[in-house]
Amino acid sequence: MGEPGTKELLSLDELEAAGNLRTGRKHIVSILAENKPGVLTRIAGLFARRGFNIDTLAVGPTDDPDLSRFTLTLDGAVHPIDQVTKQLHKLVNVLKIRDLEPEETLARELAMFKVAADGSSRGELMQLCEIFRGKVVDVSRRSLVVEVTGTQEKVDAFERLVRPFGLIEMARTGEIAIARGRGET
Amino acid sequence: MRAVDALMECLKAEGVDVVFGLPGGANLPTYDAFYDAGIRHILVRHEAGGGHAAEGYAKATGKVGVALGTSGPGATNLVTPICDAMMDSVPTVFITGQVRTELLGTDGFQEADTIGITMPVVKHSFMIRHPLEIPRSVHEAFHIARTGRPGPVVIDIPMDLSRADIPYEPVSDVRLPGYQPTTDGNQKQIRLAAKALANARRPVLYVGGGVVHANAAEELTELAMFDRLPVTCTVMALGAFPAPHEQWLGMLGMHGTRTANYAMDEADLIVAIGARFDDRITGKLSEFAPRAKFIHIDIDPAEISKNVPAHIPIVGDAKNILPRLTAEYRSLEPDPQRLEAWWTRIKGWQQRHPLAFEDSSDAEIKPQYMIKALYEATGGDAIVTSDVGQHQMWAAQYYDFPRPRRWINSGGLGTMGFGLPAAMGAKVGCPDQQVVCIAGDGSVQMNMQELATCSQEGIAIKVFIMNNGYLGMVRQWQELFWDKRYSAVDMGRFPDFVKLAEAYGATGMRLTDKHTLVEGMREALATEGPVMCDVRVTAEENVYPMIPAGQAARDMVG
Known part of the structure; x- marks a missing residue:
């Protein structure tokens, strides 16, 4: 690559190659933070300025009204997950961070799909729905809204299957996660 | 009492004796409280000057520096010092006024989202939403600013809340469950480090600004002296090890000595203490210290293995760790003979590559000579601040700092205009010390309005402008790497600094002859x-x- 600070030209390919590392394992990071104004901005801002890419983010209350739980999924190849968690720990409002082990974690997300469904394709669509334990939550003359919960991978699979029918809209929450067994998340 | 009077009580309880600031609409109540609070307020001419003065004060004294500004532009003018304090871990508290709560979010007059704007560059910040939060927030702010890895904390107070009448009770504790810095180093890791040191053949101590912040210079020197370990410092740490000294290799990094950089290159064990492997130190990361194992001592766990993987990480306060490391190391009774070959190699570099420049044969003042002259004139024991650029590097190279907190500069952010206000803050903090600022003719113009503050307040700083008529460091890079196409670096010979000094009520002098310098x-x-x-x-x-x-x-050149 061109030496930094010098007049040597830098090709766009070189620049892009540096930014396109992926394929690391998916990480689910669970953050327990004080339920105070601006905490979401602090966490999101930290990711942005350190160049960490968030794939999904879900925020909600916990059993303690003073605390919120943030569940993030990200790709561990782009930045070492270790550096992500250490930087998060420096936020004063963040109390606890866990990089959850996939085998010991239950992860779910909720997705809603609005799919084109006229008479001919409706039956097939309903079958798919059943296989994925989805629920039809809205029906109109030419479309269905289906609700599916599951892991990110399951929702991805459902998406791939319904896309050919004519996917009009989709909304996903991003995963939330909790540790299996008695242990704390 | 009024919330702002409670604020004064809190500042006094935190030991604040001086603040730097500039009033405006949104902090009128705060300034009314200053009127008879018994805290010295220094009226600066620009909030950035006040912010850097607070940094200079903090770096010279080790205490928390405080700067104030009003809402909107007052706060945005503080952004550079806040970011500078973040990069160099300077314990500082910035208190900004904010528009009254009913105007928040309406683009009110002089409204800016201070908390939002500063969020990426603060250690922490407090947006006051209720007047009762003020006392606790102030104490938490000081606690966060000065403990762990120090840094800037912002407190933003809407004007209506600062006027509220509140029952004030002194706060004696802080409750920050999410903020528990590790200060005690792990004993097992310390033992491992001692063992690695006792077995090293080519060790180097690589010392960063953290050692100065930790007030651990003595502990460092003791560690270095007992087994004759070579020491190099970053530009932030100069003075942490007494220079000149036979174990002193000089500064390392981009403009460090060949000896220091070659020693890092050939070392088999590098002990990084309060240093963060900045790109100005490592150069090409993949070829940095290729033969070395790393012990990394730092109070900030996020620095460990951030840029260079550490073999033996030790998280904690250098002041806590270094004496324990020395004790463990001593108990292993290392063989001093094992370092003989290493010292022979180092001495060879020192003899072949001393810092040197070609002096003029006439009256012309070479910039390096200017630093040596200032060293002589000050007896080598002034507090020296600098701006950013060539003069900063020459000062770092040629002024031997015998003690910590004598050298105050902007290392991480590299802020031009830092030196003069920082000198002002240092002089306020250390009135009995000689405080000089080595400035560039480019840099000094970025905050020279504070000379008026110095004249008014009788703050006797001595500014020495290294005037070469250029933005010299940029010109150097254009010369060396951009075919001498000098683009926007010629400053001419403007302004007339002597007249300007006099206009500001200071004494102006011009020195042009080496022989009388x-x-x-x-x-x-x-x-x-x-x-x-x-x-x-x-x-x-x-x-x-x-x-x-x-x-x-x-690949060092020159």
Whole structure:
């Protein structure tokens, strides 16, 4: 690559190659933070300025009204997950961070799909729905809204299957996660 | 009492005796409280000057520096010092006024989202939403600013809340469950480190600004001395190890000595203490210290293995860790003979590659000579602040700092305009010390309005402008790497610094002759009140040696 600070030209390919590392394992990071104004901005801002890419983010209350739980999924190849968690720990409002082990974690997300469904394709669509334990939550003359919960991978699979029918809209929450067994998340 | 009077009580309880600031609409209540609070308030001419003064005060004294500004532009003018304090871990608290709560979010007059704007560059910040939060937030802010890895904390107070009548009770504790810095180093890790040191053949101590913040210079020196370990410091740590000294290799990094950089290159064990492997230190990361194992001691766990993987990480306060490391190391009774070959190699570099420059044969003042002259004139024991650029590097190279907190500069952010206000803050914090600022003719113009503050307040700083008529460091890079196409670096010979100094109520002097330079500097130092000296130096001189950006230590040039 061109030496930094010098007049040597830098090709766009070189620049892009540096930014396109992926394929690391998916990480689910669970953050327990004080339920105070601006905490979401602090966490999101930290990711942005350190160049960490968030794939999904879900925020909600916990059993303690003073605390919120943030569940993030990200790709561990782009930045070492270790550096992500250490930087998060420096936020004063963040109390606890866990990089959850996939085998010991239950992860779910909720997705809603609005799919084109006229008479001919409706039956097939309903079958798919059943296989994925989805629920039809809205029906109109030419479309269905289906609700599916599951892991990110399951929702991805459902998406791939319904896309050919004519996917009009989709909304996903991003995963939330909790540790299996008695242990704390 | 009024919330702002409670604020004053809190500041006093935190030991604040001086603040730097500038009033405006949104902090009128705070300024009314200053009227009879018994805290010295220094009225600066620009909030950035106040912010850097707070940094200079903090760096010179080790106490928390405090700066104030009003809402909107007052706060945005503080952003540069806040970011600077973040990069260099300077314990500082910034208190900004904010529009009254009913105007928040309406683009009110002088409204800016101070908390949002500063969020990426603060250690923490407090948006006050209820007047009762003020006392606790102030104490938490000071606690966060000065403990762990120090840094800037912002407190933003809407004007209506600051006028509220609140029952004030002193706060004696802080409750921050999410903030528990580790200070005690792990004993097992310390033992491992001692063992690695006792077995090392080519060790180097690589010392960063953290050692200064931790007040651990003595502990460092003790560790280094007992087994004759070579020591190098970053630009933030100069003075942490007493220079000159036979174990002192000089500064390392882009404009460090060849000896220091070569030693890092060939070392088999590098002990990084309060240092963060900045790109100005490592050069090309893949070729940095290729033979070395790393012990990394730092209070911030996020620094460990951020840029260079540590073999033995130790998280904690250097002041806690270093004496324990020395004790463990001593108990292993290392063989001093094992370092003989290493010292022979180092001495060879020192003899072959001392810091050197070609002096003029006439009256012309070489910039390096100017630093040596100032060292002589000050007896080598002034508090020296600097701006950013060539003069900063020459000062770092040629002024030997015998103690910590004598050298105050902007390392991480590299803020031009830092030096003069930082000198002002340092002088306020250490009124009995000689405080000089080595400035560039470019840098000094970014905050020279504070000379008026110095004249008004009788803050007797001595500013020595290394005047080469250029933005010298940029010119150097254009010369070396961009075919001498000098683009926007010529400053001409403007302004007339002598007249300007006089206009500000300071003493102006001009020094142009090498032969009378030391004498002239002595006169400036002996002159009462603030002095600004325009020292005319060689226009096109380069800082050497140098590791070109992105290259390895052994590729040093010059």
